[in-house]
Amino acid sequence: MQLSRNSFVLLVVDLLLVLLAGWAAFWLRFNFDIPDEYARMAVYSIPWALAGYAAGLSFARVYRQVWSYIGLPELRQLATGIMAGALLTAAAILMLRVPSFPRSVLILQPLIALVLLGAARAGWRTFIERKTLARGIGRRVVIVGSLQDAADALRALKGSHQWEPVGIASPVASEVGKSIQDVRVLGPARDIADVCAMAQADAALIASPAGSAERHEALLSAAGSHITLLTMPRPDEWLTANGGEPRRIELEDLLGRTPVQLDTAGLADLLSGQTVMVTGAGGSIGSELCRQVARFGVGRLICVDVSEFAVYQLEQELRNAHPQMPGSYYTANIREADRVRAIAMKHRPAVIFHAAAYKHVPLMEELNEIEALRTNVLGTVNAARIAGECGARRFVMISTDKAVNPTNVMGASKRLAELMVQSVAAEFADTQYVSVRFGNVLGSSGSVVPLFTAQIARGGPVTVTHPDIVRYFMTIPEAAQLVLQAGLMGRSGQIFVLDMGEPVKIVELARMLIRLSGRTEQEIPITYTGLRPGEKLFEELLADDETTQPTPHPKLRIAKTSVELPDSAGVTRWINEAGPLPTREAVRDWLRSQVPEYDAR
Incomplete structure (x- = not known):
């Protein structure tokens, strides 16, 4: 092993201590009075002992250690090196057949050497720690x-x-x-x-x-x-x-979410070396899916998003974090089927995660209803059909708890998207189609956490719509990991429901953020503004006519429905022919005909 200058110096120090240990072993063997004959033996054995211990310590890679951070693992490594050195030295002495060589010395020397070399390292670490504390750095x-x-x-x-x-x-x-x-x-x-x-x-x-x-x-x-x-x-x-x-x-630490247990072996089989495509890749969930997927060593990651800036940011991050991973970064709108189809046919992804969607309830509730239908419904139909056409093994759509008994256009559009995925699944038997439904994600764009944080930074007030409003929350990494797990486990047509834990009162969330900022409610008041259009006090994860069945994963359940699937061709035709600005009543009446549980408010 080639030693650096510092390692060579440490080796010399160790060998000097080994030499001292050898003489100490002789002194102890002869009660501190070594006869001349045995003193000559000790001198004769020095080169063999030094060579043996040098080889043993080098073999144990002792000189990769940093003395300032020495601990039990390093001491065990040192003991291994000393034991190897002692065995080599004993073998050399016995092979040379030195007459009357005191064999007890061969046992005493490594014990004393371990004490001396260990003490030297412990002493150096103690010196460094005391020196650091004396400077008052910590x-x-x-x-x-x-x-x-x-x-x-x-x-x-x-x-x-x-x-x-x-x-x-x-x-x-x-x-x-x-x-x-x-x-x-x-x-x-x-x-x-x-x-x-x-x-x-x-x-x-x-x-x-x-x-x-x-x-x-x-x-x-x-x-x-x-x-x-x-x-x-x-x-x-x-x-x-x-x-x-x-x-x-951070806020997620206060909410106490337990870590997700992933089937890493199964996900590695699904993703490693494969081409994976993510739509909405620049969004909160989409970008985290890209990060999680990249860690499984995909053969190529195809990132698609309508936002140029989001794609640029994602490209810079992933190229820096995973420089060896082949990645393709496309700006494309999921509503433009020909563009998305061309991308998919070029790369033939094995797995497609569909995260592209409009999700902001108040914005989609007024003035932008047709945009929610075009992106959330038509965009999903495009992505699902393209997955089957390009031969993808799995297609996973990101859904929402707002799709359960929806009271707003956004939720109804996502519920219709779930039904459309099930409808398309019947057309492509070789592709497994799965939807994953979960609640609010901490820190995602448009969520209350960035809003509250900005309001606290301005000195308040923090605005909450209603004192009793509650929501389910999970962290972005947790949501993405469970999406991966559901994608691995799911069979075609299934809708997975994530265990969101206990619902959290939004007002309590606001109070936690105020406390985390080091302020009090006297300094940052909370005010109530009233429910917004389409907003519910309580979110549900399952519709009234649904039941769930457990899965092997404790945080995933499967929703079972008996709803008649819509005519996908009719749905596509109505949205395409609705025009650029259909009336509020027309959109809601049509949604009610497709999603019977939709209750517009």
């Missing part, structure tokens, strides 16, 4: 979580020059007063503010697992104080530039 932080959770966080923070753990706030009462890695449990998790004041820290790192009651309680008790709330990054964030460093608490 910002004082309290770890919030049980001793087990705190141990994991402390390991992650080792070597960080930005954070200095100075205390622990544990949800386990019996752990108060105990310590781990010289960091003491100063109080219960519910008293984060007091613990931070005691430790003179202005930041708290929440180490309890995502979705746990302890994490949610700790977050709510700390939010509203002027403590900076941190958490360790999610698995999908570790590959970013500062992935290993704590990040600020």
Whole structure:
């Protein structure tokens, strides 16, 4: 193994310690009085011992270690190298048949060498840590979580020059007063503010697992104080530039969504090496689908979106994150069937994820009804038929909870799109057609979170339509992962319903965001503006005449319906002939004829 200059210096230091260990072994063997004959033996054995230990330590790759970050894994690696060196040295001495060589020395030397080499590394790390603390570089932080959770966080923070753990706030009462890695449990998790004041820290790192009651309680008790709330990054964030460093608490951390368990082997079989096409690729869900798909090593990713800027941004991001992945980035409108068909026929995707849609309820409710039908219904018919024509194995449409007992044009258009996908599925037996229905996605364009954030930044007020309005929420990565999972599991014509957890009151969401900003409701008031056109107090995930059946995945269920499918040719003809500005009544009357559960308000 070729050694760098620094590694060579460390090797020399280690060999000097090995040499010292050899002499110490002889001294211990002869009670600190080595006879001349055995002193000559010790000198004779030096080259063989140095060669053996040098080979053993190099074989164990000890010199790839950084002494400043030494830990148990590195010490185990060091022990392996010393053991290999001891065996090589013993083999050389025994093969040379040195007469009367004290074999106990061959046992004592590696033990002493392990102590000396380990002590040198531990001493250097201690020196570096004390030097760092003396400079006052690290910002004082309290770890919030049980001793087990705190141990994991402390390991992650080792070597960080930005954070200095100075205390622990544990949800386990019996752990108060105990310590781990010289960091003491100063109080219960519910008293984060007091613990931070005691430790003179202005930041708290929440180490309890995502979705746990302890994490949610700790977050709510700390939010509203002027403590900076941190958490360790999610698995999908570790590959970013500062992935290993704590990040600020975000809204999804307060909502306590548990991580999605993916069938990675099955998804790898479905996606790896395949051509995958995503429509609406520049949107919130579409772009996250592209990110998730790219991680499975697709053969080529086809990204289609009507927005030039969105496609440009996505191209820059994916080329930077996955430089080896072949990607094709198209600006195209899903309503233009010939353009989309040409793209699909050129690349022949094995899987198509259809995320292109209009989704903003108030905008689609007035003045833009025909646009919702043209994009959400005709665009879906185009994409579904093209999937069958180009021989795609799977077609997955992104639907919405607003398609259940819809009260607005957007929801009715998405329900009709679901029915049209089922209708097209009957025409192409070789393609599996699946729809996936879920609720609101945190941080997506047009959602309440960016609106509330902007209102808080302006100093308020935060506007909520109704004090009792509730919605289901999930994170963008969670939604995209469940779409992938449903696409893998689904059989043609099925509609999947995602487990959205418990519904959240929008007013509570606003209060959480205000607390996260470090402000209070006295500083940022909440006002109520009244329900908007087509808006419901409660969203449903299943229609009244639907039932669900479970799937092997705990967060996915299948919706079963007995609705008669519409005439796809008739639907297409009516939308095409409706003209550029049909009357409000004409659109709603026709939608009611196609979607009987549609209740216009």
